[in-house]
Amino acid sequence: MFDAAPTPISRKLRAAIEDEIVAGALLPGERLDETALAARFAVSRTPVREALNQLATSGLVEIRPRRGAIVASLTPERLYEMFEVMAELEAMAGRLAARRVSAAEIEALADAHAACGANRDDSDRYYAANETFHQAIYAASGNAFLAEQCRALQRRLRPYRRLQLRVRGRLATSFAEHEAIVAAIRTGEGEQVAELLRAHIRVQGERFSDLVAGLARLGAA
Template identity: 45%
Template sequence: MSEEKKSRTETIRSEIEQEILSGHLPSGTQIDEQQLIDRFGVSRTPAREALIQLASAGLVTLVPRQGAIVSSITLRDYVALSEILVQLESLAARLASRRMTPAERDALETAYEACAAAQGDAEAYRAANDEFHGVLYEGSRNDILAKQIRTMRARMRGMRDYRFEHPARVRASLAEHKAVLDAIKVGDEDAAAEAMVRHISAGGNVYADMIAAMPDDGAAVGRGRRP
């Protein structure tokens, strides 16, 4: 594939990924090649390749003669992804604690303050939470790790974001962010990693234990604002 087609493919993939991640394209939405061709003014090859990349990331499912369908995940998938995510996020916090510059630590504190200011507004807190974690990923200096975490978060978004509609969970999340921030500010790698484990695990342990004991009935969680 030429560099130009690669660039077009990346543009399509990135925009559709963001629409799935934001909930603009909820679970079950059909996306076909012709829609992408018309929308982005491209040929069939970059449109098809973008869908293949989205499918590889688990964001869509390719269906013969139907194009792509925005994926849902089963409850068991959600639990399995949660157990992996906690380890990846912990590693990101450890690396960020070691590698962040003073300016980046200040940016993380600013992101934390935005989270605090957003309490009471689920949408605003969701965006501030994304910013806090995003600053931390950048500070880890590991692009592959950051990409893996973002892909997993995109797949899990529906259920994870639903928690922000509960004030008690938002208060707990904010306190957990503070623990991560304080550890990173003093460069305590172990404390940062442990604080992130507590943060990511906090909202998922009850779900995980309950769902792991359930029969595999194929129940699924969508990517809308509610599971």
């Protein structure tokens, strides 16, 4: 009754391919053959092309005219840049959240934080809970556009984050940082929240780009 969900095939395809990229089933640099994808999903090339075009616009795939589409691969420099921006956007969301957060939102945030704590021994589940936690901050910022930008970047960076999920001790550190962030949001210390989040994200960016710099030597396209 609400959304009849006509959901054109191309939308479903976009979501499906995006999921595979983000989940790491399709690796950076990998070729995305239109005909093959069309066959695999049992549709014609037309909706496949539409899906690839959309993914290209959002940056997940790269289309080289007349030479086909590949899963976009980020250089370590670019990855670092993206984390630098992500850190700032998160900091902004946190600063706004400290000012604008509602009672319901801070409850959701606390719940998400608790979920992280409950999954401190399973890095995959912690990672999922961690995303929810950060999205709770975006939502509490009261700026829907900012929240969208944050989620989009979070999503684009996900395949790279997964690479270093299991770094020793990172989970405990992350959880402790979350703790401080929640506390500062509760007390409305905007600048403090911003600074905590900036550090929280940036440290990942630095580690990830180190990691990817190493990986790049292997799978260089």
